[in-house]
Amino acid sequence: MTDVPTLLVLDADPLPRLGRLTGRARVVHTDEASLAARLPEADVLLVWDFTSHAVRDAWPGEGPRPGWVHTASAGVDHLMCPELVASETVVTNARGIFDEPIAEYVAALVLAMAKDLPRTWELQRRHEWRHRESRRVAGTHAVVVGSGPIGRAVARTLKALGVTTAVVGRVPRTGIHGPQDLDRLLARADWVIAAAPLTEQTRGMFDTRRFGVMQPSACFVNVGRGQLVVEDALVQALQKRWITGAALDVFATEPLAPDSPLWQVPGLLVSPHMSGDTVGWRDELGVQFVELFERWAAGRPLRNVVDKQRGYVPGH
Amino acid sequence: MTDVPTLLVLDADPLPRLGRLTGRARVVHTDEASLAARLPEADVLLVWDFTSHAVRDAWPGEGPRPGWVHTASAGVDHLMCPELVASETVVTNARGIFDEPIAEYVAALVLAMAKDLPRTWELQRRHEWRHRESRRVAGTHAVVVGSGPIGRAVARTLKALGVTTAVVGRVPRTGIHGPQDLDRLLARADWVIAAAPLTEQTRGMFDTRRFGVMQPSACFVNVGRGQLVVEDALVQALQKRWITGAALDVFATEPLAPDSPLWQVPGLLVSPHMSGDTVGWRDELGVQFVELFERWAAGRPLRNVVDKQRGYVPGH
Numbered sequence: 001m002t003d004v005p006t007l008l009v010l011d012a013d014p015l016p017r018l019g020r021l022t023g024r025a026r027v028v029h030t031d032e033a034s035l036a037a038r039l040p041e042a043d044v045l046l047v048w049d050f051t052s053h054a055v056r057d058a059w060p061g062e063g064p065r066p067g068w069v070h071t072a073s074a075g076v077d078h079l080m081c082p083e084l085v086a087s088e089t090v091v092t093n094a095r096g097i098f099d100e101p102i103a104e105y106v107a108a109l110v111l112a113m114a115k116d117l118p119r120t121w122e123l124q125r126r127h128e129w130r131h132r133e134s135r136r137v138a139g140t141h142a143v144v145v146g147s148g149p150i151g152r153a154v155a156r157t158l159k160a161l162g163v164t165t166a167v168v169g170r171v172p173r174t175g176i177h178g179p180q181d182l183d184r185l186l187a188r189a190d191w192v193i194a195a196a197p198l199t200e201q202t203r204g205m206f207d208t209r210r211f212g213v214m215q216p217s218a219c220f221v222n223v224g225r226g227q228l229v230v231e232d233a234l235v236q237a238l239q240k241r242w243i244t245g246a247a248l249d250v251f252a253t254e255p256l257a258p259d260s261p262l263w264q265v266p267g268l269l270v271s272p273h274m275s276g277d278t279v280g281w282r283d284e285l286g287v288q289f290v291e292l293f294e295r296w297a298a299g300r301p302l303r304n305v306v307d308k309q310r311g312y313v314p315g316h
Numbered sequence: 317m318t319d320v321p322t323l324l325v326l327d328a329d330p331l332p333r334l335g336r337l338t339g340r341a342r343v344v345h346t347d348e349a350s351l352a353a354r355l356p357e358a359d360v361l362l363v364w365d366f367t368s369h370a371v372r373d374a375w376p377g378e379g380p381r382p383g384w385v386h387t388a389s390a391g392v393d394h395l396m397c398p399e400l401v402a403s404e405t406v407v408t409n410a411r412g413i414f415d416e417p418i419a420e421y422v423a424a425l426v427l428a429m430a431k432d433l434p435r436t437w438e439l440q441r442r443h444e445w446r447h448r449e450s451r452r453v454a455g456t457h458a459v460v461v462g463s464g465p466i467g468r469a470v471a472r473t474l475k476a477l478g479v480t481t482a483v484v485g486r487v488p489r490t491g492i493h494g495p496q497d498l499d500r501l502l503a504r505a506d507w508v509i510a511a512a513p514l515t516e517q518t519r520g521m522f523d524t525r526r527f528g529v530m531q532p533s534a535c536f537v538n539v540g541r542g543q544l545v546v547e548d549a550l551v552q553a554l555q556k557r558w559i560t561g562a563a564l565d566v567f568a569t570e571p572l573a574p575d576s577p578l579w580q581v582p583g584l585l586v587s588p589h590m591s592g593d594t595v596g597w598r599d600e601l602g603v604q605f606v607e608l609f610e611r612w613a614a615g616r617p618l619r620n621v622v623d624k625q626r627g628y629v630p631g632h
Contacts, residue, residue, distance in 0.1 A: 104427060104431070104453055108427035108428055112428055124586045127579040255445035271433075272446060277447070279450070281449065
C-alpha cells in the first residue's frame with residue numbers, strides 16, 4: 001500500500017463509485033475540521049462536499065500540498081484562494097454533468113412563469129377557479145449570461161422552445177456576445193438567465209443599475225452563483241415592479257435561513273440549489289472522478305482543468 | 317340592410333374584431349335564454365361563449381336554422397346534438413389557434429412535475445430549505461392521445477425537449493399509432509397526455525383499467541376535455557400510487573365547485589381550463605372568424621369544417 005497515491009476525500013454525503021479505486025489509491029476521508037492537518041499527506045484531494053469552504057480556509061497552512069484537486073461541482077469559487085491560484089496544483093471540476101439538467105430546470109422555470117403556474121397552485125390551495133390569460137414563450141427573447149457549457153445548454157433548450165436567445169460571455173466569439181452588448185440585450189429581454197461562474201468580474205453584476213435596464217415584463221433567473229446578484233437590489237426591483245418576476249436557485253448564503261426575507265418576496269420563486277441535481281447525479285460525479293483519476297494515475301493529461309486565474313474551465 | 321346576412325352571436329365576453337363586418341352583417345347578440353327564439357332569424361351563429369351548452373339545448377326547436385355555426389373553441393362537444401348532426405348546417409371550429417399555446421402549457425406541466433416545482437413552492441411557503449433530486453425529461457417517454465393539431469403540437473414540443481413521444485389517434489397513419497397500440501404505449505410512458513376530442517369513442521377512456529396499465533412513475537396530463545377521464549378512477553389511482561402525479565386543466569363539470577374534492581387530492585395539480593389561452597387569444601379568435609365569414613360571404617369553401625359524425629375536423 002505504500003506506493004499507491006493517497007486520495008483525500010472531503011465528504012459530507014455517501015460517495016458512490018470510489019470502490020473502483022480499491023488497490024489503486026489509499027482513500028482517506030476527512031471532515032472540514034481535520035482537512036488542514038491531512039492536506040500534507042494527500043497526493044489528490046477530492047472535494048466531494050462542494051458546499052464547503054474548508055479548502056479555501058485550510059490551504060494557506062504549512063506543509064506539502066496535493067498536486068491535484070478535483071471538485072464535484074461546476075463552480076470553483078468555494079475553493080479558490082491566492083495560495084492555491086499561485087501554486088503548481090492542478091484544479092479540475094465536474095464540467096459536463098450539470099449542463100443539460102440545469103438547462104431543463106431553467107426551461108421549467110421560464111415556462112412556469114410564462115404560464116403563471118405558481119399563482120395557479122396558490123389558487124388551487126384556496127379552491128378558487130380563476131381563469132387568466134398566460135404568456136407564450138415562443139417568440140420571446142432571452143439573454144443567457146455565461147457562455148460555458150451550462151449557459152450554452154440553457155440557450156439550446158430555450159431556442160428549442162422557440163425563444164430567441166443571446167448568450168453573453170467574457171469575450172465575444174462566434175455565437176457569443178461580449179460584455180459590451182449586455183445592457184442592450186438586457187433592455188429587450190423577456191427572460192434574463194444568470195449562468196456565469198463567480199469571479200471578480202461577475203460578482204454583484206446584477207445590481208440596481210442592471211435591474212433598472214430590464215423591461216417591466218422581464219423575469220430573472222439565477223442558476224449560477226448567489227453572489228452574481230445583489231440580493232437587496234433584486235428585492236427592490238421586484239417590489240418597485242421594475243421587473244415582473246424572478247427565480248433564484250442559488251443565494252449569497254446557503255442554505256437560506258428560515259428567517260430570510262427572501263422566502264416571501266412577492267414574485268420571487270426560491271429553490272434550494274437543486275437545478276443540476278437529477279436522479280443519478282452523484283453517481284455520474286463519482287464515475288467522472290474515477291475516469292479522471294485513471295488518467296492522472298496513468299500520467300495522461302487531465303480533462304476539465306480550471307484556469308485558476310479566471311476561475312473556470314476555458315474553451316468552447 | 318335587408319340584404320346582409322344576420323349573424324347571431326352567443327356571447328359572454330366582449331368580442332373583438334367583429335367591427336370589421338360593419339355593413340356586411342347584421343350582428344345580433346344573444347344570451348343563452350334568448351338563443352332558441354333567435355335561431356330562426358340567423359343565417360350564421362357564432363358561439364363565442366364556448367363554455368355554453370345552450371346550442372345543444374336550443375337547436376332541436378322549431379323554425380329555420382342557421383346554415384353555418386362557428387364555435388370559438390377547438391372542441392365541439394358542447395354544441396352537438398342529433399338534430400344538428402343530421403342537419404345540413406355546416407359547423408366550423410377554431411382549429412389552429414390553441415395548438416402551440418397548449419403545447420407550451422403541457423411542456424410547462426411536464427417540466428414542473430419532473431423538477432418537483434409544486435413541492436418546492438410549498439416548501440418556500442414554509443421557509444424550508446430542502447434539497448431533493450429531480451428528474452430529467454430528456455430520455456423519458458411520452459404518449460399523446462389525440463392526433464389532431466393540438467396533439468401533434470404537444471408531441472413536437474416534447475420531442476424538442478428530448479422526450480421520445482408517440483401519438484395515438486383514431487386511425488393509424490404515418491407517424492400516428494392506432495388505438496390498438498395504446499395500452500402497450502401507456503405501459504412504458506413516463507408522461508401520458510390527453511389531447512383528444514370528446515366523442516363517444518373517447519368518453520371515459522381514462523378509466524381504472526387504463527390507469528392500472530400505467531407505470532407507478534407515470535404522470536398524467538389532461539388538456540382535452542374533462543369527460544375523457546373517469547375522475548374517481550384518477551383520484552383512486554393517485555391515492556393508491558398507481559401513478560405518481562396528474563395535472564388536470566379540464567374537468568367533467570366546469571368551473572370546478574369550491575367544495576370539489578379534486579382541489580386537494582395529493583399529487584393532483586388543478587388549473588382552470590386555461591392551457592390554450594395566451595395573451596391575445598380572443599383577438600386571434602375574432603380575426604379567424606372574420607376571415608371565415610369573408611370566405612362564406614364570398615361563396616368560397618369554409619375551412620375548419622367539422623365532421624359532425626366524428627366530432628372534430630378530420631385530416632392533417
